[in-house]
Amino acid sequence: MEVGLGFTSYNKLISNMSMTPLYAKYQDTQRHILQKTEQKAKEVMEKTRDAVKRHYTPDQDGIYNIKVIYDGSWQKRGHTSKLAVGAVVEAHTGCVIDFETVSKFCEKCTKKENTKISKKDMEEWKKGHKQKCQKNYDGSSGGMETAAALKLFGEA
Numbered sequence: 001m002e003v004g005l006g007f008t009s010y011n012k013l014i015s016n017m018s019m020t021p022l023y024a025k026y027q028d029t030q031r032h033i034l035q036k037t038e039q040k041a042k043e044v045m046e047k048t049r050d051a052v053k054r055h056y057t058p059d060q061d062g063i064y065n066i067k068v069i070y071d072g073s074w075q076k077r078g079h080t081s082k083l084a085v086g087a088v089v090e091a092h093t094g095c096v097i098d099f100e101t102v103s104k105f106c107e108k109c110t111k112k113e114n115t116k117i118s119k120k121d122m123e124e125w126k127k128g129h130k131q132k133c134q135k136n137y138d139g140s141s142g143g144m145e146t147a148a149a150l151k152l153f154g155e156a
């Protein structure tokens with residue numbers, strides 16, 4: 001629908017007409033896509049691990065000694081990336097069997113900080129937000145790949 005209005009004006013118009021604003025539907029759609037994508041990714045990862053396991057024989061303790069390669073990548077080149085990912089790749093098949101993302105950024109934290117909230121209120125808000133916070137790294141961008149590896153191999 002072309003109404004010659006910006007996104008905010010369009011939503012105001014829609015609200016005044018007692019219709020559901022597009023923004024709410026957009027966020028609902030985003031949430032739905034995220035949930036389904038995470039669910040599918042989990043299923044694919046489980047199937048991949050099962051497929052890789054079938055190529056190995058566990059030792060007498062039931063432990064699989066799987067040959068792996070570690071590789072990492074940043075969201076962007078240079079030393080300014082705020083996001084990196086590390087992946088454990090099975091050496092023979094090239095299948096990713098585990099991964100870890102490392103982030104120096106959380107959109108919700110940044111938005112909250114930009115509201116000029118008091119330090120005390122921010123600390124209180126962060127207590128509730130901690131489990132959902134996307135920021136899990138505080139060092140340099142160059143160290144993110146290593147940080148992901150340490151998380152994956154249980155040394156951090």
Ligand SMILES: [Zn+2]
Pocket residue numbers: 106107108109110129132133134135
């Ligand atoms: Zn956060």
